[in-house]
Amino acid sequence: MGVSARLPRLVVSAGNVYRRALAAVLGVLGPEVAYAITERMSLWLYRLLDPLRLTVEAQARAALGDRLSADQIDRIARRSVVHRVWNLVDLMLADRLLHPGTYRRYGGQLAEPHRSELLDAHRRGQAAILVTCYYGPYDLLPVFLGYNGVRATAVYRPHENRSYDAYRRRIRARSGCRLVEVPDALARAEQVLGSGGMFALVADHQAPRHGVETTFLGLPTVARRTVGILAVRHGADVVVAGIRRTGRPFRFEIVVGETIEKEEWSGQSDPVEYITRRYLRGLERIVLEDPSQYPWGIPRWGQDRLARLLGDIAPANA
Numbered sequence: 001m002g003v004s005a006r007l008p009r010l011v012v013s014a015g016n017v018y019r020r021a022l023a024a025v026l027g028v029l030g031p032e033v034a035y036a037i038t039e040r041m042s043l044w045l046y047r048l049l050d051p052l053r054l055t056v057e058a059q060a061r062a063a064l065g066d067r068l069s070a071d072q073i074d075r076i077a078r079r080s081v082v083h084r085v086w087n088l089v090d091l092m093l094a095d096r097l098l099h100p101g102t103y104r105r106y107g108g109q110l111a112e113p114h115r116s117e118l119l120d121a122h123r124r125g126q127a128a129i130l131v132t133c134y135y136g137p138y139d140l141l142p143v144f145l146g147y148n149g150v151r152a153t154a155v156y157r158p159h160e161n162r163s164y165d166a167y168r169r170r171i172r173a174r175s176g177c178r179l180v181e182v183p184d185a186l187a188r189a190e191q192v193l194g195s196g197g198m199f200a201l202v203a204d205h206q207a208p209r210h211g212v213e214t215t216f217l218g219l220p221t222v223a224r225r226t227v228g229i230l231a232v233r234h235g236a237d238v239v240v241a242g243i244r245r246t247g248r249p250f251r252f253e254i255v256v257g258e259t260i261e262k263e264e265w266s267g268q269s270d271p272v273e274y275i276t277r278r279y280l281r282g283l284e285r286i287v288l289e290d291p292s293q294y295p296w297g298i299p300r301w302g303q304d305r306l307a308r309l310l311g312d313i314a315p316a317n318a
Contacts, residue, residue, distance in 0.1 A: 031097075031249035034089050042085040046078055056080060056296040058309040063217040064291060079292035083136065083245065090137040093250050094171055098140070100147055103175075107252040108144035114256045118150050118198070118239070125196030127236035129227055131279045133204035135286060136244035136293040137252060139172060142200065144243065144254055146175025153178045153192045154200040155185045186226075193234035203227050204283055206302050212276040217284055219301050227279060228265075228272030237261050238275055240282030244293050255289070258282025 046053055056077045064073050098106065110118070121128055130152055132141060142154045156172070156179040159165040173179050177200075180188040185201070192199045203224065204216065211222040231238050240258040245251065260278055268274040287294045299306040 031093055034093060035086060035249045038085050038089050039082050042082040043078060045085075046081045052081065052297055053077075054310060055299070055306065059300065059306065060291070060296045062309050063219055063296075066218065067288070076292045077296060080294060080296045083293045084295055084297065086245070087137055087139060090250070091139055091168060091171055094140060094143065095167075097250065098143060098171075098174075100175070103144060103147040106250055107246060108140075108147060108254070110144070110148040110150065110254050111256075114239075114241075114259075115148055115150070117259070121237060122150070122196075122198065127193040127196050127234045128198045129193070129231055129236050129238045130198055130200035131203045131227055131238060131240045131283070132200065132242050133202055133283050133287070134295050134298065135242045135283075136290075138202070138243065139168060140252065141241070141243045141254070142172050142177035142179075143175050144252070145200075146177045150198065151176050151178075152198040152200040153180055153188060155180060155182060155202065157182050189230055190234075193230060193236055199230070201227070203279065204300070206300065212273050214277050214280060216280055216300070217287065219305070221301055223276050223280060225272050225276060228275035231260075231262070231265065231275055232271050235262050235266075238265075238279055240279050240286070242283070242286040244286075244290055255286050257284075257286040 046056075057074070060073050060077045060080070061070075064076065068076070098108075103109070109115075118128070130145075132138060142152065145152055154172075154177055156169070158181055159168060169179060189199045189201075203226070205224060207222040207224045211224050212228075213220070214223055215221060216223070227238060230236065238258075238260040239256065240260075241254060241256045243252055243254050246253055258279060258281065260275060265271040265275050265278075
């Protein structure tokens, strides 16, 4: 095997060694120092990487420009990159700190009446779909749900680095939530919901083709119809939830943005469209309470719209 063929493996191996070393160091230093160090690194990268900075700023300004001042949006853009890097720090610290006896200490208790309602629905065999988005420390949401007794089957997109993927999967599933990879998600959703269970998925993606034409954070989007179709087919409730960091290191809160019971959507002329629009409004409420924890660097509204947004700001940066 030539050097060029071995290089990708060497890079991955070096990355794995670095990750394990970083996890050990951050674990010894503790949450406050771990977040402080990675915050400085994130802000340095933000200033250094122009494509990232321009993408984050363009999408944040387009979505938030009618709600917040330019200074507020600039701060949100910078902080969003910090929060993105903190996702890895969360996993590294969670591996050591997050256990059945500690999750309440870190803000992982699901607030009432939501916890009791979800547990009661499970006891009654009421199917439920939990909808979330890439917001805050989303890797930890299934962990906290499981420790609250809410055992869901969650869609999982594997990481291409197998070592890191195994590490992340182990932490995500440590409280009893089951993970299903994207290719098997639809078939597994039918099984879980058909037996009255809870199925969890990220549902703020732009639909590639046919979907519900609507808006998300004020910008036009085409939303997938999957959640609505599954809910109607199985008579499922839809719960919109997320997780965010609070002001203290390694402290979180689970937030519920919307609950759509089957009695509410069943009487609608187009229940699929009704569910889709309503769960998006629930996700918006979660994001807008702290938009700095939304990953503005992801082309959420599609590459074409991002290109137009970047084109609009190009003259100002010339």
